[in-house]
Amino acid sequence: MTFVVTEACIRCKYTDCVDVCPVDAFREGPNFLAIDPDECIDCAVCVPECPVAAIYAEGDVPANQQSFIALNAELSREWKPITRTKLALPDADEWAKVEAKLGELKR
Template identity: 85%
Template sequence: MTFVVTEACIRCKYTDCVDVCPVDAFREGPNFLVIDPDECIDCAVCVPECPVNAIYGEEDVPADQQHFTALNAELSREWKPITKTKLALPDAEEWSRIERKLDQLKR
């Protein structure tokens, strides 16, 4: 099993999760993070670090977010690793309250 970053991360991109990942499984896009399923070791240390509750175990991803499992796998092959915490996006707090924002994902 792997962990999956879901829609809540889009346009927030808090990176608290990155520092605690022991295998550097996170990948960074313009306004979203993903987890490389081939690197993730299922340790779950990233889950409580996410301030917007965007990270789930693959088996626990909500039904309406299931497509993010494949999206994480796809984008992790395209995006570069991120290994250190960065500042969240400037308007992250505003976007953290918005639920449906897949149309905002930048590749």
């Protein structure tokens, strides 16, 4: 099992989770983070670090977010690792309150 970043991360990209990952499983895109399922060791230390509650264990991903399991796997093959915390996107706090943001995802 792995952990999955879901829709709440889109256009926020808080990176608090990155620093605590012991295996550098996070990948960075323009406005979203993904977790590489081949690198994730299922330790769960990233979950409480996410200020928008965007990270779930694969078995706990909500029904309306299931597509993010495959999306994390796909994007983690395309994007480079991120290993250090960076500033969130400038308007992250406003986007943190928005739901249904999949159309905003930049690849």
